[in-house]
Amino acid sequence: MTQIDGHIDRRQFALALAAVPLSLSAAARAARAAAKARVVIVGGGPAGATVAVTLKRASPDLDVTLIEPQTQYTSCFYSNHFIGGFMPITRITNTYDGLTALGINVVHAHATGFDAAKREVAIEKGANLRYDRLVVAPGIGFKYGAIEGYSEAASYFMPHAWSGGRQSKLLRERLDDMEDGGLVVIAAPRNPYRCPPGPYERACLIANYLQREKPKSKLVILDPKMAFSKQAVFEEAFAKYYKDIIELRLTNDIDDMSVARVDPKTGEVVTKSGETFKAAVANIIPDQTAGAIALSSGLAEGDWCPIVPETFRSAKMDNVYVVGDATIANDMPKSAFSASNQARAVAGQILADLTGAERPPAAYRNTCWSMLTPGDSVKIGADYAPGDAKGKHILVAKDPFISKPGETAELRKENYEESLAWYETLTADMFAKTASATGKHPHAGRG
Numbered sequence: 389m390t391q392i393d394g395h396i397d398r399r400q401f402a403l404a405l406a407a408v409p410l411s412l413s414a415a416a417r418a419a420r421a422a423a424k425a426r427v428v429i430v431g432g433g434p435a436g437a438t439v440a441v442t443l444k445r446a447s448p449d450l451d452v453t454l455i456e457p458q459t460q461y462t463s464c465f466y467s468n469h470f471i472g473g474f475m476p477i478t479r480i481t482n483t484y485d486g487l488t489a490l491g492i493n494v495v496h497a498h499a500t501g502f503d504a505a506k507r508e509v510a511i512e513k514g515a516n517l518r519y520d521r522l523v524v525a526p527g528i529g530f531k532y533g534a535i536e537g538y539s540e541a542a543s544y545f546m547p548h549a550w551s552g553g554r555q556s557k558l559l560r561e562r563l564d565d566m567e568d569g570g571l572v573v574i575a576a577p578r579n580p581y582r583c584p585p586g587p588y589e590r591a592c593l594i595a596n597y598l599q600r601e602k603p604k605s606k607l608v609i610l611d612p613k614m615a616f617s618k619q620a621v622f623e624e625a626f627a628k629y630y631k632d633i634i635e636l637r638l639t640n641d642i643d644d645m646s647v648a649r650v651d652p653k654t655g656e657v658v659t660k661s662g663e664t665f666k667a668a669v670a671n672i673i674p675d676q677t678a679g680a681i682a683l684s685s686g687l688a689e690g691d692w693c694p695i696v697p698e699t700f701r702s703a704k705m706d707n708v709y710v711v712g713d714a715t716i717a718n719d720m721p722k723s724a725f726s727a728s729n730q731a732r733a734v735a736g737q738i739l740a741d742l743t744g745a746e747r748p749p750a751a752y753r754n755t756c757w758s759m760l761t762p763g764d765s766v767k768i769g770a771d772y773a774p775g776d777a778k779g780k781h782i783l784v785a786k787d788p789f790i791s792k793p794g795e796t797a798e799l800r801k802e803n804y805e806e807s808l809a810w811y812e813t814l815t816a817d818m819f820a821k822t823a824s825a826t827g828k829h830p831h832a833g834r835g
């Protein structure tokens with residue numbers, strides 16, 4: 389993919405995505421010749437769905453089962469656009485019909501665990517499923533207990549909106565119900581977490597909504613960190629577009645701005661330093677872990693799952709791959725772009741396992757765009773490869789790029805359009821959509 393001063397050519401980007409399954413064609417031919425092997429995938433997000441689609445397209449005879457409890461996937465990526473009123477939720481809601489049409493066996497159930505010795509996955513209802521290779525891609529879980537007063541039940545009143553669908557709708561409803569002049573509190577999580585620039589993009593897009601609909605209102609970001617992703621360009625946007633609305637309260641040597649306690653009845657949010665904020669809308673984003681099944685089945689070390697950087701095989705269990713947000717991917721951030729990129733690599737590894745085909749080289753990529761205001765987006769990204777750093781063999785960033793303050797409006801507009809094209813490409817690919825289903829512009833209506 390061409391990068392000129394960090395700029396990715398959009399057509400080349402789409403071609404690069406499309407090229408990956410083609411590069412598996414040799415493996416696909418071998419797979420067809422091989423006996424029918426079984427691959428079971430837990431989780432139908434960008435990680436799991438992309439593994440399923442890539443495998444099935446490359447090797448139609450492979451027996452591929454995707455276990456996913458939801459019948460529709462409403463993405464977290466672009467949910468800030470929905471929350472800010474720039475996109476209807478239907479635009480970020482997808483079905484698994486394309487996967488079924490490809491011949492993937494989509495089982496709408498919750499996987500409850502697996503037996504690595506027997507190579508079986510247990511599901512909530514129904515018989516165990518046998519596998520030759522298992523892919524675990526359950527996304528994230530939340531450390532609810534770390535904040536006094538916060539819990540899964542409290543997240544109804546103070547939504548985190550860090551998982552897609554219901555939570556995003558709740559936050560949007562809380563904003564709609566708020567009176568003009570209220571305070572919106574966004575409590576950001578500690579590293580590592582899903583989508584590092586996400587809380588700050590959300591601040592911009594909610595502030596934009598307040599400016600349009602509730603101009604007397606304010607927004608404060610309470611942050612347990614001292615610094616964050618794309619900080620310079622976000623701070624520029626806060627000053628340029630949302631000067632009288634957004635207040636950023638980072639932790640410093642004196643003040644710890646992490647949230648110690650909340651009261652969902654009164655809206656109080658209390659920091660570790662003892663400051664109290666009376667929120668009309670509290671968006672409490674807790675610290676995170678790998679999805680529950682990864683923790684309970686022994687794939688994790690601490691909060692996340694270690695993988696072999698060359699392959700994304702579990703470092704803890706044979707015949708199991710872990711992909712997406714649940715992994716420890718070191719420099720590679722937890723994003724849908726990363727997850728789908730890892731997933732393509734894993735599909736190639738599985739075909740190589742099952743057929744003896746050549747292993748694809750370990751090369752990964754990520755780009756994360758953030759919208760500051762309509763038509764002005766910024767981005768950060770890099771390539772990643774296995775390497776030795778910090779005394780360990782890990783995934784290391786190469787050729788990183790990041791948007792800078794003071795860039796031209798034209799460049800920012802290009803980023804914005806590139807990001808919309810990326811959403812289309814990614815979701816078309818992961819949900820095996822037909823060409824006619826992907827022609828819509830994502831900013832087609834209001835939420």
Ligand SMILES: Cc1cc2nc3c(=O)[nH]c(=O)nc-3n(C[C@H](O)[C@H](O)[C@H](O)COP(=O)(O)OP(=O)(O)OC[C@H]3O[C@@H](n4cnc5c(N)ncnc54)[C@H](O)[C@@H]3O)c2cc1C
Binds near residue numbers: 464527549681724
């Ligand atoms: C506000 C916000 C904005 C974002 N914006 C971007 C962006 O612009 N670009 C970007 O690249 N990324 C973005 N992200 C990050 C992106 O959403 C995640 O990185 C991505 O969804 C991770 O994919 P995943 O497949 O690992 O996990 P998920 O998308 O969470 O998918 C996991 C799936 O596994 C299922 N599952 C869990 N447990 C089980 C089980 N036991 N049995 C069966 N199924 C199970 C879940 O139902 C879920 O569907 C954003 C995130 C947020 C919160």
